[in-house]
Amino acid sequence: MLIAPLVVFLAVFMLWPLWIMISLAIRDDEVSEVLPRTAAALADWNGEGIPGSAAGQALADDLRGAERTRLGPAVRRLNSDISGFRTLMARTQRAADDVTDGAPIDLVAVDERWGETRYWRAIANAVQPYTDRYLLAAVDLERDPDGAIASMPEGASANAAIIVRTFTIAGTVTAICVMIGLPYAMLIAATGGWVRNALLLSVLLPLWTSLLVRTTAWVILLQNEGLVNAAITGLGLSDTPLSLIFNRTGVVIAMTHVLLPFMVLPIFSVVNAIPRNLMPAAASLGAPPLRAFYRVLLPLSMPGVLAGSLLVFMVAIGYYITPALVGGADDQMVASVIAFFALETANWGMAGALGLILLAATTILFIVYGRLSRSGAPIGA
Amino acid sequence: MGISGSSSFLAAVAIITGLSSGVAAARDLTVVSWGGNYQDVQREIYFEPFSEQNETPILEESWNGGYGVLAAQMQGGAPSWDVIQVEAEELELGCFDGIYETIDWEMMGGEDQFFDSTVSECGVGAIVWSTVLAYDGDRLDAEIDGWEDFWDIETYPGSRGLRRGPKLTLEIALMADGVPPEDVYDTLRTDEGVDRAFAKLDEIKNDIVWWEAGAQPLQLLASGELAMTAAYSGRIFAANETEDRNFEVVWNGSIYAVDSWVVLSGSPNKDAAMEFIRFASLAENQAKMPPEIPYGMSNVDVSNMLSDDVLEQLPTAPANLEGALETDVNFWVDNVEELTGRFNAWLAQ
Amino acid sequence: MSASLIRFENVSKAFGSTVVIDDLNLDVRKGEFLTLLGPSGSGKTTTLLMLAGFEAPSGGTILVDGKRIDDLPAHRRGMGVVFQNYALFPHLTVAQNVAFPLQMRGVPRGEIARRVDAALDRVQLRHLSSRKPSQLSGGQQQRVALTRCLVFEPKVILMDEPLSALDKQLRERLQLEIRELYRREGLTVVFVTHDQSEALTMSDRIAVFNRGAIAQIGTPADIYDRPANRFVSEFIGETNLLEAEVTGRGDDHLDLALEGGPGIRVPGRCEDRAVAVSIRPERLVLDAPELDNHLDATVDDVVYQGNHLRIHLSCGPLRLVAQSERRIEPPVVGRKVRVSFAAEDCTVLTE
Numbered sequence A: 001m002l003i004a005p006l007v008v009f010l011a012v013f014m015l016w017p018l019w020i021m022i023s024l025a026i027r028d029d030e031v032s033e034v035l036p037r038t039a040a041a042l043a044d045w046n047g048e049g050i051p052g053s054a055a056g057q058a059l060a061d062d063l064r065g066a067e068r069t070r071l072g073p074a075v076r077r078l079n080s081d082i083s084g085f086r087t088l089m090a091r092t093q094r095a096a097d098d099v100t101d102g103a104p105i106d107l108v109a110v111d112e113r114w115g116e117t118r119y120w121r122a123i124a125n126a127v128q129p130y131t132d133r134y135l136l137a138a139v140d141l142e143r144d145p146d147g148a149i150a151s152m153p154e155g156a157s158a159n160a161a162i163i164v165r166t167f168t169i170a171g172t173v174t175a176i177c178v179m180i181g182l183p184y185a186m187l188i189a190a191t192g193g194w195v196r197n198a199l200l201l202s203v204l205l206p207l208w209t210s211l212l213v214r215t216t217a218w219v220i221l222l223q224n225e226g227l228v229n230a231a232i233t234g235l236g237l238s239d240t241p242l243s244l245i246f247n248r249t250g251v252v253i254a255m256t257h258v259l260l261p262f263m264v265l266p267i268f269s270v271v272n273a274i275p276r277n278l279m280p281a282a283a284s285l286g287a288p289p290l291r292a293f294y295r296v297l298l299p300l301s302m303p304g305v306l307a308g309s310l311l312v313f314m315v316a317i318g319y320y321i322t323p324a325l326v327g328g329a330d331d332q333m334v335a336s337v338i339a340f341f342a343l344e345t346a347n348w349g350m351a352g353a354l355g356l357i358l359l360a361a362t363t364i365l366f367i368v369y370g371r372l373s374r375s376g377a378p379i380g381a
Numbered sequence B: 001m002g003i004s005g006s007s008s009f010l011a012a013v014a015i016i017t018g019l020s021s022g023v024a025a026a027r028d029l030t031v032v033s034w035g036g037n038y039q040d041v042q043r044e045i046y047f048e049p050f051s052e053q054n055e056t057p058i059l060e061e062s063w064n065g066g067y068g069v070l071a072a073q074m075q076g077g078a079p080s081w082d083v084i085q086v087e088a089e090e091l092e093l094g095c096f097d098g099i100y101e102t103i104d105w106e107m108m109g110g111e112d113q114f115f116d117s118t119v120s121e122c123g124v125g126a127i128v129w130s131t132v133l134a135y136d137g138d139r140l141d142a143e144i145d146g147w148e149d150f151w152d153i154e155t156y157p158g159s160r161g162l163r164r165g166p167k168l169t170l171e172i173a174l175m176a177d178g179v180p181p182e183d184v185y186d187t188l189r190t191d192e193g194v195d196r197a198f199a200k201l202d203e204i205k206n207d208i209v210w211w212e213a214g215a216q217p218l219q220l221l222a223s224g225e226l227a228m229t230a231a232y233s234g235r236i237f238a239a240n241e242t243e244d245r246n247f248e249v250v251w252n253g254s255i256y257a258v259d260s261w262v263v264l265s266g267s268p269n270k271d272a273a274m275e276f277i278r279f280a281s282l283a284e285n286q287a288k289m290p291p292e293i294p295y296g297m298s299n300v301d302v303s304n305m306l307s308d309d310v311l312e313q314l315p316t317a318p319a320n321l322e323g324a325l326e327t328d329v330n331f332w333v334d335n336v337e338e339l340t341g342r343f344n345a346w347l348a349q
Numbered sequence C: 001m002s003a004s005l006i007r008f009e010n011v012s013k014a015f016g017s018t019v020v021i022d023d024l025n026l027d028v029r030k031g032e033f034l035t036l037l038g039p040s041g042s043g044k045t046t047t048l049l050m051l052a053g054f055e056a057p058s059g060g061t062i063l064v065d066g067k068r069i070d071d072l073p074a075h076r077r078g079m080g081v082v083f084q085n086y087a088l089f090p091h092l093t094v095a096q097n098v099a100f101p102l103q104m105r106g107v108p109r110g111e112i113a114r115r116v117d118a119a120l121d122r123v124q125l126r127h128l129s130s131r132k133p134s135q136l137s138g139g140q141q142q143r144v145a146l147t148r149c150l151v152f153e154p155k156v157i158l159m160d161e162p163l164s165a166l167d168k169q170l171r172e173r174l175q176l177e178i179r180e181l182y183r184r185e186g187l188t189v190v191f192v193t194h195d196q197s198e199a200l201t202m203s204d205r206i207a208v209f210n211r212g213a214i215a216q217i218g219t220p221a222d223i224y225d226r227p228a229n230r231f232v233s234e235f236i237g238e239t240n241l242l243e244a245e246v247t248g249r250g251d252d253h254l255d256l257a258l259e260g261g262p263g264i265r266v267p268g269r270c271e272d273r274a275v276a277v278s279i280r281p282e283r284l285v286l287d288a289p290e291l292d293n294h295l296d297a298t299v300d301d302v303v304y305q306g307n308h309l310r311i312h313l314s315c316g317p318l319r320l321v322a323q324s325e326r327r328i329e330p331p332v333v334g335r336k337v338r339v340s341f342a343a344e345d346c347t348v349l350t351e
């Protein structure tokens, strides 16, 4: 009985978005829906040269009757294949409106681009119901004219590099969060009263601060004439100011700051639940403090470290505003590319494909996490 | 699961569908703009007076732009917005897609009442805003003429701020390379032109700090992190005014664009929405904006109502339009995906 | 046997301004089973923790083999500690837990394996050696904790209420097991409990704690038969504690008037006027004219308790409990009876 809400929740918030994302990434029906006659006319075209005049006429007929709200997405889809297709279609539609249904039309006269094979081939490719172009493009691949998978030309896209970079940044942030968060969480667990509250509060604070305020604060602290550099040069540690912001360092610092609570809280809750007498027990059995830490406290904290790392990593790969605000030229993360396609160009296919890659990475991590935490399972039992 | 299980399942479904369908019911005229200071001024000069005069409550929202947001709203069935201020790209894309109501220009006072570039089938221009070269007059005591000087790191050392993305950046690079404003888009429409722009960018790649939010370049200028930057003109004068800055603006090579009011098609408040746009397009109402934030206005009569001090800060002032470039929306709508991919790859190199 | 292994000299401990241990002097003899017994909050754990090195005394000193150990950190004191909740390492198997102290001492691998197996054999737990602690019953966990302590042959084993989490039957069995181990291995044990019957069962000596100080220390018989003060007499076992006034003093006896009038004679001397007399219930006998003291009483209630009877009596304002074997004819409720007891079974308490 209690299962029902859970099932609904899982369906609505997990499976449904997953399905949407997959179908966005592989479905390709915008063009075939608005250009059915063209699709039929191109069905037995061999992909060489220019298709016969029947295809041009079918296209004109399709465009003439096309519903604008459906034509728009179709045209954007074609334009994302060949830049400029949009204005070509707009011009062609205007020309088609001037001729009556079924009357012959000379498209090359309307726009000479119709004399190029690649425009027709783009339509022919786009009328297939499913496509792998988005998934391929998400990792800088495409199909060459022969249909074989090939790399995109050099300098055309950097999605693969951005994905790798995203994982690198997320991994670095996670590692630093572990290094700071683990001792910090243990410190919190070891204290009590107002000290504990103050420590907890100060790590939670960034969660309650607006993103802009937080980033502005980092800029003020880390810029060349900022407080940190003033301190460094003032103390004579360096003659020239260090570049701490608008580069990877700034991104990692700022992200670590925000994500630290996601590391500290799980570790704290695990460490806090470790019986207090285990460390004294280890000491009484002859373990010096450091060895007791490595043999007892650290392994027992690992479930918290794992959960925290998973959390931090998963949140981190979705970041884009912070890296955009404090990062340098090559600190853009994949979420900003997704946002570009989803928000700016309404290219759901690309957004879905890139999202799917993040999702796949997350899923793999989750499985690894499941394995790792199960191997240490009896702790809780 | 049993009987009670399936009934709680139905209840959950009912709640979820109820939540999404409840929104479609009759609602107040909903106006969406860019938020922040700008929307505060709009509230004062458009929303509240209109509300009072017509006894129509206005529900305000704000957004950050992006055609995807509008497309998603329309795909969701009944959109919850009526009047939206959009950028030129969203106007162009949405107009093609037929998601906006057609404008009755007679009702707005006739097309002649407005600057050419602010008139279109689906939207009424609201403001003209411009991206300019800016620097801190307190730190840099020099006569800066345009983007050529922006590239001259030797004479004017220090970092340069540009907006992250190909738009504006490529135009600026070409102008810095000596392409006159009127030839910029023709050049960019060729592969060689794009290569030329990126090659020009290569020259100062390591000196560029890429900004994303409009407030950033001014902060960085103020702190001395940047020696020169591209920035939105309206914000610069606002900073000079309120924060007592001495930022200088170079209008030569500035790039301007128009934001427009649109009405989402199928809006249940269509008449009120159009009436609102008419109200917000009257010269006497528009004239209240530039003294607060110096944007150019669409109504041609506005300039007669402004003092010279205000006028000279506007992108639409004749002197400022000299050597200025209007964003070519069609170029960007056609090419933004390809050039963004290329821009990202260039950044990653 | 009587050589002192551990000595507390004027040890005190305060947390902030609260004094928890006040001027404690205590000897633990080599090879003895010493129990610290007292109500909760009386300072037993604190005493143990100071000995184990987890708390530093605020004053005084602790000596082991005549050497001060104040500066010795816990991990170098070589004392085995069995904690209340066993404190087994949940991420290690039984064998790994038992191996832990040996690893810390750098014992070679092969020898560790041998000693762990042998130690687990002795408590019949070898078949569980690859289990995790969470897969063991409470009693098994307790035995593992004990084994983990014994395996490194510590000078002394400290146990803080090791059995209090177990049910009664298991507790009694483990009491015997621990006792048996103690004897077989020739251990020195300092054992903490608040359960007086556990203390009486297991100990060679008992130190009764009251509010941070030792109220009495001695063998179980000493403590039971000759409590030094009211606190001990009431805390250990059951007793009839009667308020009395001294009416006469002999060379080696006192004449006392109990509340309500009746006079009795008890051995001992004292200067005070008001005293208390403790008489154990099993020392009160019905109809035994040969004994020294007699009281006329009424039977209020008779309760069967398996192997013995408890007889509730009233004698004027006095309420008494007598305990007798089942063999006697049970007295009838409401009947007048004569209660007798020997003078030497009375303990006069002044404190």
Ligand SMILES: Nc1ncnc2c1ncn2[C@@H]1O[C@H](COP(=O)(O)OP(=O)(O)O)[C@@H](O)[C@H]1O
Pocket: C015, C018, C020, C038, C039, C040, C041, C042, C043, C044, C045, C046, C047
């Ligand atoms: N860390 C501490 N801080 C303050 N008071 C403590 C602390 N530990 C114990 N006490 C107090 O000392 C007294 C004795 O405690 P404890 O030695 O644990 O008693 P026992 O083990 O006999 O029950 C109690 O009143 C307890 O509240």
Ligand SMILES: [Mg+2]
Pocket: C041, C044, C045, C046
């Ligand atoms: Mg205790």
